Amino acid sequence: MTAKARHPLSINQEKCQGCVHCLVSCPTKAIRIKNGKAHLINELCIDCGACIRYCPHGAIESQTTSFSDLNAFQYKVAIPTTVLFGQFDNTVLPNDILFALRRIGFDQVYELSSVCELTNAALEEYLRDHPQPRPLIASTCPVVVRLIQRRFPSLCNHIVPIEPPREIAAKILRANLSRVLKIPPAGIGIIHITPCPAKMVSINYPASLEKSYLDGAISIRDIYKPICQALRRNEDDAILRRLFPETLLSGIGIGTALSGGETRSLKNHRTIAVSGIQDTIRVLNQVEIGLLKDLDLLECMVCPDGCVGGPLVVENRFLAKSRILGLVSTLGDRTVVENSDIDLLIQKDFLSFQHPVKPLDIPPLDADPVQAIRKANQRNDIIKRLPHKDCGACGAPDCRTLADDIVRGEAAITDCPFMSKEEK
Amino acid sequence: MNREIVFRQKFEIQGGDFSRGGEVSCEVKNLLKELGLPAPSVRRAAIASYEAEMNVIMYAEHGVLDLSATPLKIRIVIEDSGPGIEDIELAMNEGYSTATPEMRELGFGAGMGLSNIKKNTDELEITSEIGKGTRLTMVVLTERHQP
Numbered sequence: 001m002t003a004k005a006r007h008p009l010s011i012n013q014e015k016c017q018g019c020v021h022c023l024v025s026c027p028t029k030a031i032r033i034k035n036g037k038a039h040l041i042n043e044l045c046i047d048c049g050a051c052i053r054y055c056p057h058g059a060i061e062s063q064t065t066s067f068s069d070l071n072a073f074q075y076k077v078a079i080p081t082t083v084l085f086g087q088f089d090n091t092v093l094p095n096d097i098l099f100a101l102r103r104i105g106f107d108q109v110y111e112l113s114s115v116c117e118l119t120n121a122a123l124e125e126y127l128r129d130h131p132q133p134r135p136l137i138a139s140t141c142p143v144v145v146r147l148i149q150r151r152f153p154s155l156c157n158h159i160v161p162i163e164p165p166r167e168i169a170a171k172i173l174r175a176n177l178s179r180v181l182k183i184p185p186a187g188i189g190i191i192h193i194t195p196c197p198a199k200m201v202s203i204n205y206p207a208s209l210e211k212s213y214l215d216g217a218i219s220i221r222d223i224y225k226p227i228c229q230a231l232r233r234n235e236d237d238a239i240l241r242r243l244f245p246e247t248l249l250s251g252i253g254i255g256t257a258l259s260g261g262e263t264r265s266l267k268n269h270r271t272i273a274v275s276g277i278q279d280t281i282r283v284l285n286q287v288e289i290g291l292l293k294d295l296d297l298l299e300c301m302v303c304p305d306g307c308v309g310g311p312l313v314v315e316n317r318f319l320a321k322s323r324i325l326g327l328v329s330t331l332g333d334r335t336v337v338e339n340s341d342i343d344l345l346i347q348k349d350f351l352s353f354q355h356p357v358k359p360l361d362i363p364p365l366d367a368d369p370v371q372a373i374r375k376a377n378q379r380n381d382i383i384k385r386l387p388h389k390d391c392g393a394c395g396a397p398d399c400r401t402l403a404d405d406i407v408r409g410e411a412a413i414t415d416c417p418f419m420s421k422e423e424k
Numbered sequence: 425m426n427r428e429i430v431f432r433q434k435f436e437i438q439g440g441d442f443s444r445g446g447e448v449s450c451e452v453k454n455l456l457k458e459l460g461l462p463a464p465s466v467r468r469a470a471i472a473s474y475e476a477e478m479n480v481i482m483y484a485e486h487g488v489l490d491l492s493a494t495p496l497k498i499r500i501v502i503e504d505s506g507p508g509i510e511d512i513e514l515a516m517n518e519g520y521s522t523a524t525p526e527m528r529e530l531g532f533g534a535g536m537g538l539s540n541i542k543k544n545t546d547e548l549e550i551t552s553e554i555g556k557g558t559r560l561t562m563v564v565l566t567e568r569h570q571p
Contacts, residue, residue, distance in 0.1 A: 289470045373429050
């Protein structure tokens with residue numbers, strides 16, 4: 001498995017200046033500067049995209065599906081994130097956006113709020129039927145799942161084993177479209193429109209499925225301009241779109257991509273909603289030492305304010321959030337999914353993970369605990385000698401991490417510009 | 425088995441600093457993970473040291489957590505300068521607490537601390553002197569220890 005295949009993030013060697021912004025921004029300390037360029041450590045990266053946000057040179061690129069990849073499919077289906085509705089000003093209605101997506105080449109567009117409503121109902125039922133363990137952790141944000149696999153492996157069994165709306169929507173479409181349209185399954189491409197690069201990893205390397213039901217993910221960033229161009233192309237039909245809205249948005253489902261969106265409808269359970277990577281790590285640390293047991297559900301989203309704060313969105317997250325909250329308040333508690341459909345899908349176990357999320361432990365200092373202890377002691381000795389400036393000049397984000405790299409055999413103490421003078 | 429090899433690190437705990445409550449036990453947990461010790465033992469040690477850390481923060485002026493780990497066992501000694509425990513046997517009872525209403529408002533003081541420590545350790549020794557302080561010695565055996 002090559003680095004490029006595993007991660008959606010890659011560093012443009014020409015644009016990279018070898019500065020320290022990404023080093024410091026990385027919550028899992030997965031970046032090092034070697035020979036003046038940033039490099040990603042695959043085993044540590046959780047695909048959160050924090051580095052994309054902080055790189056002043058635009059050198060960190062996310063490998064999402066490109067528009068031309070769609071040509072491989074005879075019939076192209078888009079499943080846009082509900083965050084897309086917050087990217088345009090208030091005069092642009094959700095239906096306008098769905099229409100624009102069709103004009104730019106999708107044969108069909110399926111809006112996700114109804115499936116969000118469906119998964120929320122399934123979540124409520126799961127919480128009711130499973131009193132243990134507590135707190136359960138919602139699994140919609142793929143970075144949270146990856147973070148738990150790597151940093152909090154003992155919490156894997158706290159993850160609610162219900163697939164996220166994008167996968168369920170694709171699964172339903174995959175099960176039916178080929179038959180209805182009489183097109184072979186391979187000819188149908190189902191593409192998510194995503195606010196973050198992590199969805200691409202969850203498609204290529206799903207944590208709880210044998211194979212993703214999605215064929216790819218196009219970033220909001222990449223599709224924004226084509227949508228803008230397609231929005232205004234034909235004003236004549238605007239009145240038609242307004243008078244005959246073809247999609248019934250779900251009030252319960254429309255806000256689920258915002259932090260607090262999943263917990264909002266769970267009125268009978270004790271829940272909290274956390275957003276932002278640092279706060280998510282802080283709260284998961286608390287759960288791991290046995291706290292927060294009185295909560296039923298912990299909703300974590302690593303982007304600030306939820307998916308509206310994703311690294312691949314266009315609009316600033318405050319505006320996007322306010323627009324989506326506008327939709328939420330207009331729609332109220334409107335439901336669009338039949339209870340009988342929810343019951344049927346739950347009964348058929350259609351919404352569940354195919355297999356549990358497995359731990360992907362970060363390797364200890366050494367496979368042999370005796371050696372690991374020896375290295376940990378060595379590391380403490382090295383830390384004492386380092387200048388504690390955390391300047392990043394050695395290529396590691398801070399002195400402690402440099403000491404860690406040294407005992408793991410991946411760096412030398414002379415990498416520290418302050419040390420080399422002293423030592424030589 | 426090499427019994428000589430020990431990892432050792434000390435941490436300062438500031439009494440009354442609720443805002444940093446849990447930071448030390450979190451670091452203990454992460455260090456133990458890095459040593460490759462079995463996850464269930466790490467978790468037990470982390471839970472026990474969190475309870476002990478919070479006791480220092482709630483009642484004492486200052487404390488030191490002294491962690492030592494071998495492949496076979498995790499030993500954590502927490503020593504504080506604080507009021508001491510008057511009746512250790514009574515304090516061990518589930519539900520017994522001397523927490524003030526303020527502490528209870530913060531969600532502490534359910535009287536589960538020491539009994540939770542006992543549940544998550546294989547050896548526990550408490551010595552205390554009124555007006556001086558308390559010393560907790562907790563041992564968690566790793567799974568390797570058991571035959």
